[in-house]
Amino acid sequence: MKLLEERIQTDGRVLGTEVLKVDNFLNHQVDPALMQAMGNEFARLFATEKIDKVLTVESSGIAPAVFAALALNVPMVFARKKQSLTLSGDHYVADVYSFTKQETNHILVDKRFIQPGERLLLIDDFLANGQAVAGMLQIASDAGATVVGAGIVIEKTFQKGRALLDEQGVRVESLARITAFENGQVVFADESPVVN
């Protein structure tokens, strides 16, 4: 998605060889018009799928996910993150390990909000090691729901998340695909011929 790649070039900050900070338009300060454009793009990419619900994880997934859900005319559910957990039986739960923070969190979804047989579109801001998406896949599986695919804002192709999802046969659509950071600059994967 050209608009997003340009924004990453202009406003993203590369830290070292693995980290891209986009906190001035995506995950702390948020550009609502860009979120809307991204939501519309996710809806377009998955237009041939019947989708019942959009699932994401708080907090950075919420803005792109709510616009995707609006465009698809379906509800959005955001999984809650918790460090500690009192299991009640009312929630689907998955563990999500953060390589950045080197800690395990739990993500939870109330069982009322995913029904067996529902078709889910997963949305997340980053695909790096794939732990958050893997957690959502587990929750969907536990609920007996079907995942039609994962819509990712920024994918880092050089980390293992994409391979992990490919192995599981999950369709992944990323709005920006980054193959490397070189000398503080972002290198994007060859663009698809889609006009944005």
Add this chain to the structure above:
Amino acid sequence: MKLLEERIQTDGRVLGTEVLKVDNFLNHQVDPALMQAMGNEFARLFATEKIDKVLTVESSGIAPAVFAALALNVPMVFARKKQSLTLSGDHYVADVYSFTKQETNHILVDKRFIQPGERLLLIDDFLANGQAVAGMLQIASDAGATVVGAGIVIEKTFQKGRALLDEQGVRVESLARITAFENGQVVFADESPVVN
């Protein structure tokens, strides 16, 4: 806002005399069309104010805030919640006490994202004891920014938050004002004659 009051009547769950659960359309499962309508309504209510930025707190404030920001054509910033804190000097920080959870959290905003003199609209999902809005007011004050008002999705008039904000001269616009829970039912304040 009639649409919201009707939704609370239909889908809200009253627990005891103080708690309203709206996790099936606002703060866990989210109705994107309702969020958009609420965002538009906030923009309409504050249309005469010059607004530079919308400020909210993760996670439940994000969806209504991003639609308000879209309608106002300004960026949205969401404060991050943290239980523990390593102060770096890069962030504005305020304490927020949760009466429900009986614990103190910190909310943080990167200093790059609020500039002195900026005019902020605060958005939050609930106004009960007013702690989250008070935290945002402190951050705005520390940043030298001006708060034009607070847009609240659901206000519980019988808790002390509204009085606290009135004392500070903060304009509050709430889309639904609840005066009591009686026999498991929601009692709304007299409606304003505004047609929604």
